[in-house]
Amino acid sequence: MGDASDTEQLALEAAPQTNKRRRRKSMVWEHFTVEAASGGCTRACCKLCKQTFAYSSGSKIAGTSHLKRHIALGSCPKIKMMEKQNLAFASGSKTDGEGIEPPRRRYRSSLNSLFDQELSCENLARMIILHEYPLHMVEQPAVMAFVQSLQPRFKMPSFSEIDAEVLAIYHREKQNLMEIFGTLSGRISLTISLWTTSQTLGYVCLNGQFIDSDWKLHRRMLNFMMVSSPHSENALSEVIGISLSEWNMKSKLFTITLDNNCSSHDIYSANLRDHLSNKNMLVLKGQLFVVRCYAHILNVIAQDVIASIHGIIYNIRESVKFVKVSPAHEDKFAECALQLEIPSTKSLSLDVAMQWSTTYHMLAAALEYKRAFNLLETCDEHYNEAPTPEDWKKVEIVCTYLKYLYDSANVVMATADPTANIFFQEAWKIQLELTNGISSEDEIVSSTAKEMHEKFDKYWRDCSLVLAVAVVMDPRFKMKLVEFSFSKLYGEDAARYVKVVDDSIHELYLEYVNQPLPLTPAYEEQHGEANNLICEANNGHSESEVIRPLTPSTPTSAGDGLLDFDIYISEMSVTHSSKSELEQYLEETLLPRIQDFDILNWWKLNTIKYPTLSKMAKDVLAIPMSMVNTGSSIFGTGTGSRVLDEYRSSLRPEIVEALFCAKDWLQYLPTMTEPPPSNAIVKMEY
Incomplete structure (x- = not known):
């Protein structure tokens, strides 16, 4: 060397x-x-x-x-x-x-000896990006005075200089992300959301979701691009095409997840799908290409059913205000509840306009105290907002259906990084409840369920196939849950719908079979890792339930010169197997439904046994069925476009994109997720 x-x-x-x-x-x-x-x-x-x-x-x-x-x-x-x-x-x-x-001893930190103007400017730009401070803060006298008091040697950059620093960080992090994408063996799925400004312009935000070689799920912002007419027919198709070319992902696109706030989605999604399908860039001829956001459809339906009884909700809201506004009113209301022996432990609360879950909680609590409100109206001449018995019946029915949506949303939010397999069982249960509700003899129940079913049924028809394909990749369910749920939904016609899913699974698998597998047996590394973690994979299951990796009969040695022989045996076992990987997987016994099951780790441990099927599972499980980011509330996503504030709307489009994308990328750096170690050199004085 x-x-x-x-x-x-x-x-x-x-x-x-x-x-x-x-x-x-x-x-x-x-x-x-x-x-x-x-x-x-x-x-x-x-x-x-x-x-x-x-x-x-x-x-x-x-x-x-x-x-x-x-x-x-x-x-x-x-x-x-x-x-x-x-x-x-x-x-x-x-x-x-x-x-x-x-x-x-007295300690004095010699931070001045480590002062670096360039590094300080970059840290200032990072702070502005991550905390969404205005770039013009560098010209504010109070900020300049504060910084000078901390470090007189620091020269505050001008607006144009900090603007350039932000762009430099953006380009550097973008290059790093492109290198990561270049190493991905699987496909990438996109999510698309719209932002509006106070002007007639709009922005399109694209995020990419994928599973890396270590079977970790990631979501990264790719573009935040300005368009003059975001709701026009071809606007999103053009933006997606530009993004795919820019990130070299034309051959890696798997699905696109859209929100539900624009009626023209069907038009441009179909145009783009046809364009990519003609170039053989989409799997299953684009049948899985367009996915609707599950969180958004829950919000749309919840807000619609709440709006259907807005007059009753107004009365209940005013009733809760009357009770909560005065301690005397609270005491009188408590006496009414005690006199009626109401066993409820819920407390009355007001809702938040943009959070439908809070409206549900307000209605559910008020419903349990409905008799107390009626009694309060008879004994307090200042209160006359109590709903009628017919109103309370409507509230009860609405709360019943809101609970289905609320419980389903909580299941999704309870998962830190939700993979695509968890959404099928949530969606089919809601579809079943709404379908059964339509046939109810109670007119109010029937009309409420019908109104909700119209929109959810469209979601189900658009996404049931991709939802079903994803749950088949879950070794706890496979095709069994599809067969069971479809029998509940479709009765005698269930077999026809099950066949569609089964045919699609096999056709998709064949497309992956036709893709060349990399010649990387890597028995020393993968087999060793699988054996180290095999106890975790067993997880208390019987030996017959555990899928074990295929291994050579004797340990291989890196120096015995038989690496080509290992490759030959591996290829022969795949070629001469009587059953495909997919058939073997589907025929295996279902794993127990444990709550903390880690599906990505399961596939990671079984990659050696299912090299082709695991590639397919990696792409399918990475489909973003929900566009809500980790840590965000599903209940507050809304149904319309998000609005860019006045300050950012005034900035150049390229700096707006740099601010949004860089903030997303920087939060995943080790220095942003862990507190940095102290870099001060300590001197001692006696």
Whole structure:
């Protein structure tokens, strides 16, 4: 191996244009060398820990800020270890014959010695991005005075300079994300949402969802693009086409999930689907291409049924206000409830206009105190808002159906990273309840269910196939849940609908069979990992229930020269198997329905046994059935476009996209998810 100077000289020869323009003078090159990489790129290698980082790609230079962070913020494990040793030595205690006496010293932090103007500007830009501060804050006198009091050596950047810094962060993180996408073996699914401005312009937000090689689910924002007419027929098709080309994903697109706030979705989604299908870029000829957001359809139906009794809800809301506005009223209401011996433990509460779940809770609690409200009206002349018995009956029926939606939404929100398999059992239960409600002899029940069913049935017809395909990839259900649920929904016609799902599963599997599998048996790595985690896969199941990976009869050795033989045996076992992977999987005994089942880990452990089917499962399970981000409330997503605030609407479209996308990307960096270690060098004074 050559020394660092030799490596750097090779890198200089590999990228002559870059080095002619710019001579490296930064302090980071005391800690890094530059090495040539594939594709005409160069990477910076830490001399201590040997980690490498992007430096240049062709004529583009990534800069040195990320290299400075590696050194200054203690990200380098070698530096971190040395700092710990130095601090331990510096703060070491003296001992006498009787015990330990801590030294009495004053500490002064020499942060000034580590001051870096470029790094500080980048950190300021990151703060603006992550916390959505206005870029013009750098020109506000109070902010400038505060920063100067902290670090007089810091020169506050101008608006144009911080604007450029934000764009630099955006381009750098985008390049890193493109490198990740370039290594993905599976497909990517998109979600599309619309944003409006106070002007006639709009923005289209595209997110990509995928499962990586370690079977971890990810969602990343790809574009936040301005369009003049976001609701026009071809607007989204054009945006999607641009995004697919920009991210080199034309051959990797799997599905697109849309919200329900635009009637023209059917038009442009069909146009785009036909265009991509003609070029053989979609699976199943685009049958799974368009997916509706499950959270949005729940919101649409809930808000519609609430609106159908808005007059009654007004009376109940005013009744709750009357009780809550005065302690005297509360006491009188409590006396009424006590006199009637109402056993309810719920407390009255007012709802929040944009959260339908709070309206449901308000109605459900008031319903249990309906007799107390009626009694209150007879004994308090100032109260006359009590609903009629007919009104209370409507509220009871509405609450019954709202509970189905509320419980279903909570199941989805309870999962940190919901995979596509969990939505089928939620959707078919609601479809069944609404279908049964339509045939009720009670006119109010029938009319309420019919009104809700009209919209949910459209969702079910559009998405039942993709929902069913996803649940088949769950080893706890497979085709059995599809057969059971369809028998409840369709009765004698169930077999016909089951056959559609079964045919689609097999056709989709054949498309994956026709794709070449990578020649990476990697028995030493994958087999070893599978054996280390096999106890976790068993999870208390009997031996017959556990799917074990195919392994050679004797352990392979990396140095025995028989790696080609392992590949040959693996290919022979696949070629001469009497049953396909799909048939083997479907015939296996169902796994027990444990609550904390980790489906992605199960497929990770069974990738060796089902190499082709696992690729299919990875793409299917990554379909975003809901567009609500992790940690957000399903109940507050609304049904219309989100609105860009006045300040951001006034910015250039490219900086708006940079702010939105960079915020999404930066939150996943280790320095954003974990508190950074202290980088202060401590000096001691006696």
